[in-house]
Amino acid sequence: xxxxxxxxxxxxxxxxxxxxxxxxxxxxxxxxxxxxxxxxxxxxxxxxxxxxxxxxxxxxxxxxxxxxxxxxxxxxxxxxxxxxxxxxxxxxxxxxxxxxxxxxxxxxxxxxxxxxxxxxxxxxxxxxxxxxxxxxxxxxxxxxxxxxxxxxxxxxxxxxxxx
Numbered sequence: 765x766x767x768x769x770x771x772x773x774x775x776x777x778x779x780x781x782x783x784x785x786x787x788x789x790x791x792x793x794x795x796x797x798x799x800x801x802x803x804x805x806x807x808x809x810x811x812x813x814x815x816x817x818x819x820x821x822x823x824x825x826x827x828x829x830x831x832x833x834x835x836x837x838x839x840x841x842x843x844x845x846x847x848x849x850x851x852x853x854x855x856x857x858x859x860x861x862x863x864x865x866x867x868x869x870x871x872x873x874x875x876x877x878x879x880x881x882x883x884x885x886x887x888x889x890x891x892x893x894x895x896x897x898x899x900x901x902x903x904x905x906x907x908x909x910x911x912x913x914x915x916x917x918x919x920x921x922x923x924x925x926x927x
Contacts, residue, residue, distance in 0.1 A: 824849075
């Protein structure tokens with residue numbers, strides 16, 4: 765068993781060495797240690813910088829793919845990849861602006877724009893299906909009362925007697 769340079773008695777002596785009124789001495793370790801996690805809202809830019817970096821990387825990959833396709837003679841594919849790369853780079857710039865606080869969150873803005881378009885062009889639902897009139901189901905059977913059950917039983921027994 766290896767020798768531990770700090771003995772339990774030493775630890776007690778170190779704790780006793782700090783004054784009880786000392787603000788540096790804190791009994792709760794959560795107050796001393798930094799949190800192990802953080803929320804995106806706590807970060808500057810609210811995590812939008814990370815999203816912008818992802819879009820920048822994707823745009824770069826699309827640009828490289830477009831150059832490779834153009835070098836191999838696939839012009840149509842190269843043009844499509846180039847268009848996608850440009851659109852992705854524009855999206856990354858929007859997220860960069862949002863992270864700096866120049867504009868609002870682009871995702872929220874896009875959703876709100878979509879909702880406005882939807883409310884302006886709203887068409888209420890109308891069903892084209894009309895149920896045929898003659899295919900209506902039969903009415904459910906009437907619940908028999910005790911009197912009806914007794915009358916049915918008497919008629920059944922009477923039918924047996926007549927035979």
